Amino acid sequence: MRLSLLTSLCLTAIGALSQQTPGTYTPAPPPPPGLTFLYTCYAICDNRLYTTQGPRGLRTTIPIIGGNFTGPRLRGQILDVGADWGVTDPQTGIFSADTRYNFLTDDGANIFLQTSGPAQPDGSLHLRGVFETGDKNYYWLNNIVAVGVLNAISSTNTTFTLRIDMWHLASDWNSTTFYNGSTYPAQASRGALGAQGPATAVEGAFGVLPTPEVAWFADAFEDIV
Template sequence: MKSAFLGSLYCVLMLVGLGLSTDNRMPPKAPGLSHLYTVNITGGDAVPVGPGPRGTRLVVPILGGNFAGPKLKAHPPLGTVLPIGADWALTDANGVNGSLTANVRQTFKTDDGAFIQVFETGEVQPDGSAFVRLAYETGSEAYYWLNTVVAIGIIHNVDTNHLTIDTWQMTAP
């Protein structure tokens, strides 16, 4: 019974696939982006941990910061970035273009007392720009929707120990 169903499904998919030639197919629609928040982060002095099998590790502690945006803050005061995270950055073992991979863990505290864990990974691009992928974890009912958000961010260096990340939530086309 199960194999008959799978065989029929395969035949239907093959017939449908024949009509979807890549020559006449429209390109897919791009997902949308909705501004989630902007975060300002103050970092501490980098601690070079040294070389390893994947490159040279550099740990930069997060000393604090603040965040605000239409989906997390409808009014002041700003949310707080707690001083309990860091970026465990990794430089490329091959030294290609001086590449750096961010691996950040940080904790946000909202103005109503909720805690949100933020996980970021990303790459510094050859032109010097830096992008991150973000994921979230919270048990707060008010912000529980963040647990399923797919977000991207653009990092802007303000100075040696300060940066800003503009963050957007991806939405369906």
């Protein structure tokens, strides 16, 4: 009896939906996913730009020569081994970043990352971030979905500095369990910076230099010059 009643109700509901004009049924939108702050990085770029006209538009190579990143779970230096190979759309004039560069964390992990995304009306760039590392403590980065916002903040005669704030979906992985049963990092709070907060910009030999509140990064650049 109960099964017959349930079947009857389902058929009635299906019939009511089928009588609606196609396209008029609009379900309630799902709640947006939450975001977790990943890091703020300051990337120092060389002012020497290399451009070439290609089949997809004007390709611009922008060397990334240094910088730093700081977040609740990771911090360190940006290595001088990358660039942005962005392209300008010939149909709209909109520039889209296409970067590849490397992080070196303060505990010695190498992290390769790629970002891409178009310029926005306010002058910022909206980025997608993809990370790759073999370090067990940061292996969770391989399996997150990251988004970011890039803004130019300063320039000198030879360099300019970009600020990139990155987040990832709050429901992403925050640790990795391997086939041997080990889980890394052992505590999800590993590398937390407490009240230190994100990286900040300080005056240095190249003008405004990005660095955490500790002075080691600024000192390193002073030594170079």
